Amino acid sequence: MGGSSSNKIQNRTSHDSKSLYAVILAGGAGTRFWPLSREAYPKQLLPLMGEGSLLHQTIRRVQGFVPPGNIWIVVTEDKAQDIQFHLAPLGSMANHIRLIKEPMGRNTAAAIGLAALYLHRLSPESVMIVMPSDHAIPETEKFLEALRLALHGAEDDYLITFGIQPTRPETGYGYIQANPSEVINGLLKVECFVEKPNLQTAQAYLADGRYFWNSGIFVWKASKILSEMKIHLPHLYAALKEMENLLFLPSSQNENDKSERRISLCAALYAKLESISIDYGVLERSQNILMVPAYFQWSDLGSWSALDDIMEKDEDGNILKGNVINIESRNSTIFAGERLIATIGLRDMVVVDTPDATLVSPKERAQEVRKVVEKLKQSGREEHLIHKTVERPWGRYTVLEKGKGYKIKRIEVNPNAKLSLQLHRRRSEHWVVVSGVAKVTRDRETYLVHSNESTYIPIQTQHRLENPGEEPLQIIEVQNGDYVEEDDIERFDDDYGR
């Protein structure tokens, strides 16, 4: 993907490519793909199909099309570090990606407005390609074709939305009604936006030919979207301008204090912003919208059943992944991991297995998984929050078992990575190295622990675990204590600024 990228940049428009930006919205919550997605591991981080996660794929889709450094990700403050760690596998490219942090989630109008503020400040000519981070678009070339067309319209100060040509009477999407008699440089004038239709209406839309799926992909100048916000969302616009003043205030003495105060003022302003989508807030109200008719395969992956539209199936219509033994099932989606999932004679079912939770549902009801998540929340459980294996900047850990007074973890430390210098008030830890070499700091001593050796960290003792080698380090940690939760940790020094 993005291989012949230099061509694309030259071909695209007369516009200076330097001021072309991709703005990826990565604020999605992630209940729809539970149990694979969790609150701390939302849909955009999932490797559902193809290479890498949906977010990785979104980035690669425009990599080369926009200049290095011009890929921005809008993310809420609390998710920013997870996203940052998640970008690491992209290598040096990850360093060029800029995160725009929202103090909290306030829907797409606010997120796009915030990004537009920054971009407009950088250059009044900035053009932004706005993309959700969790959609599936397998055909990059076709996407870029549509994008080139859209850029022309954006140059001419239109707001451009991507309308996907429908391939079935889908009732799960909103539609855009275009006016094919008004074509401007290959772009269509938009008549109106329509809500998710019932089946009959969707069938009529499909037959009609003027209706397109509303994809949530947009292209426009930062200056143009801001001026439209000023008209259609005046309160939101005013608050953003106030934030701009705070953010870009000339620096003075005692800068640190001011900066902290500014951040908290910004957060207070942001918290009060109207939570509205860009579609409702601007697009449906503006007269300056054009639609690029797009012919690529696309899915918003709104639920497990949406994989059907986008993933390859076996001859019986099944999507099978992982350790599955299947006897004569049809049109079913079975996502297994290492554990065995045996299925017999299923029809149109979804089965999703993870180490701590399994979902079984007919496809047509898979979107009700949110009810399961709701029940988990109400009962104070954690299967909706985190996975058994938790990714960390230094590697990952898996809780193998938790019992009264103890917890067992497998900890994997990446080559040359180290955990923070830390201390636990209420637990001791036994570490058995099963592969690699560990460098252990315990109080004032530092020593190596090799495979098949063990060491002991007493309660209330400063310690640090480090992988000084070039191969991964794996240890089994047995925690003992009256309280063995993650929040019993005091950090003294950390490579990752935690």
Place this chain on the structure above:
Amino acid sequence: MGGSSSNKIQNRTSHDSKSLYAVILAGGAGTRFWPLSREAYPKQLLPLMGEGSLLHQTIRRVQGFVPPGNIWIVVTEDKAQDIQFHLAPLGSMANHIRLIKEPMGRNTAAAIGLAALYLHRLSPESVMIVMPSDHAIPETEKFLEALRLALHGAEDDYLITFGIQPTRPETGYGYIQANPSEVINGLLKVECFVEKPNLQTAQAYLADGRYFWNSGIFVWKASKILSEMKIHLPHLYAALKEMENLLFLPSSQNENDKSERRISLCAALYAKLESISIDYGVLERSQNILMVPAYFQWSDLGSWSALDDIMEKDEDGNILKGNVINIESRNSTIFAGERLIATIGLRDMVVVDTPDATLVSPKERAQEVRKVVEKLKQSGREEHLIHKTVERPWGRYTVLEKGKGYKIKRIEVNPNAKLSLQLHRRRSEHWVVVSGVAKVTRDRETYLVHSNESTYIPIQTQHRLENPGEEPLQIIEVQNGDYVEEDDIERFDDDYGR
């Protein structure tokens, strides 16, 4: 159960209760309830419903009705130790239960013939109540009523079979056609045995009233079944007589040698026995059969769907067990353990979860689970053989994880129990005590390891783990080595004769 048992014995017949025996057939394989049942953990050991396992329930059903010491279990040699361990929770009663060991499984005619040999030798008047170990009969009193009736018939030298009054047009059972015009002491003359019918025939049987389900429960004199075998299964009978000569040969010098030779001769004879059911081999051919019409709830638990006939359901017709979050499913059976199973809108489905395998199937196809087991066998996997938690005479262990060069187990040792004195050639072991106190023997030292302490057993070192206390001992064992399989064990001393 079996509370007012002394009454029953007095009431039952004029027959001397001392020669009344319960013979429980425990040779079942256990693929039908996979993944809950495994080859090493067959259906009769499962606690599917009620108190204890199906085998425990079968024993308790006749406990008190037959004298202590008169409960015999016929089991194959290779399963005998597992069954023995499984009986331990029954307490002192377990010591009175006698195991009759078949060298290998050879169907019910052989198993019953073998038990009859022994019983007839004890007393020519012995009466045997033959019962499968893995059926569900929740109503003990009604069962005992039928049993009393059956005993009268057995006294009069009839072979008595239990026919269950059908409550639905079941196509999964064989039927007995009785002749209600010939009633002998409340028992009916049997016209014939009929194979599993199709639905239409089963409906006709149900309407007819003369048809009963063939339950596989029998009562007869040992002498009578042997004489019927002599007529209808002459080869099998002759081989059994030959075995009898070997088994009951007067002892002489060098008894040990002879005994070993006898055992291997018996095994060779047994291996050649015709593998035929008692129904085909004797009952269908004999003229001396009476049927006791039985009116108790009964199921042979032939597949997961059979639980419907015997277990309590919620208001939506579901059987839910364990950690289940269910959204609007109906008539479904969900067996979960500690892991979360979330189900949405299921209809007539079976979902069974275990730590290493999950089954999802429509109820009506649940019996095809044997195809899954077949595939597992073919692919050389072990999910059909054992569970992640393996019961041992001293407690149990659970494999928490196995990786390249290591294996992690949680080991629970019962109070006052000890593992064998042993040695591993290819692995070392780290033990971390998480609760209780361990007494550890390592080479010539013996020492205590308390909770939150650890110890290390080097490779090729004799060692023993023991729980000297009154509370359960739990340790986490991390094995390290190039080979970490169970068969790397050399035993020097063992409380359990292994």
